[in-house]
Amino acid sequence: MSNKATNIEIRTTTSSLKVEEGAVIEGTAAVFNSPTNIGGLFYEEILTGAFDEVLNDDVRCLLNHNPNYILGRSKSGTLKLWVDENGLHYRYNTPDRTFAKDLSDAIDCGDVSQSSFSFIALEEVWVKGKNGDLDTRQIKKVGKLFDVSPVTYPAYEDTTVAKRSFDLRKKTNDTTTNLSTQKAQLLINKNLS
Numbered sequence: 125m126s127n128k129a130t131n132i133e134i135r136t137t138t139s140s141l142k143v144e145e146g147a148v149i150e151g152t153a154a155v156f157n158s159p160t161n162i163g164g165l166f167y168e169e170i171l172t173g174a175f176d177e178v179l180n181d182d183v184r185c186l187l188n189h190n191p192n193y194i195l196g197r198s199k200s201g202t203l204k205l206w207v208d209e210n211g212l213h214y215r216y217n218t219p220d221r222t223f224a225k226d227l228s229d230a231i232d233c234g235d236v237s238q239s240s241f242s243f244i245a246l247e248e249v250w251v252k253g254k255n256g257d258l259d260t261r262q263i264k265k266v267g268k269l270f271d272v273s274p275v276t277y278p279a280y281e282d283t284t285v286a287k288r289s290f291d292l293r294k295k296t297n298d299t300t301t302n303l304s305t306q307k308a309q310l311l312i313n314k315n316l317s
C-alpha cells in the first residue's frame with residue numbers, strides 16, 4: 125500500500141438517512157462547522173467549502189466503506205453528490221442487488237441511520253485549545269473524496285483512524301498536546317484489543 129493510501133481518513137455524521145419513494149436513499153455524509161471529538165485526542169471540524177474541488181471526483185457509495193458492496197458511483201451517474209450550507213449530501217436509487225434491498229429495509233426501519241465519508245485532507249489548520257481544552261483540526265480543503273457510505277457504526281469511535289490523524293498532527297506541529305503521547309497510545313491499544 126502506498127504512503128498516500130495510509131492517509132485515508134473516515135468520518136461519520138449522525139444525520140439521518142431516509143428512504144424516499146421508489147427506494148431513493150439520501151444522506152448527509154459530512155456536516156459543516158460542527159466540531160467533533162476524535163477519540164479524545166482532538167476536535168475536528170469540516171469547514172464550509174472543503175468539498176468544493178472534489179465534487180467531480182469519481183466517488184463511490186459503499187455500504188460500510190466496503191468496496192464489495194457498491195450502491196452507486198458518480199462516474200456512472202448512479203450517485204449524486206452536492207453541498208449546501210449544511211454539508212455534503214448524497215443520493216442514489218437502490219440498485220437491484222440483494223444487499224442494497226436489505227440496506228434499504230434497515231434504513232427504513234431505523235436500524236441504519238448514519239453516514240460517513242472517506243477522504244484525504246489537502247489543507248488543514250490546527251487551532252490550539254484554550255483553558256486545557258483539546259486542539260481543533262479544521263479541514264479547509266479535501267484533496268480526494270473516495271466514498272460516501274451508509275454505516276452501521278460511526279467511524280468517530282474508530283481510534284485507529286484518529287491515530288492516523290494524531291500522527292499527522294505530531295509531524296506538522298509541536299508535540300505539546302492536552303493528551304500525552306503515552307496516554308494516547310494506551311487509548312489506541314485499548315481500542316485495538
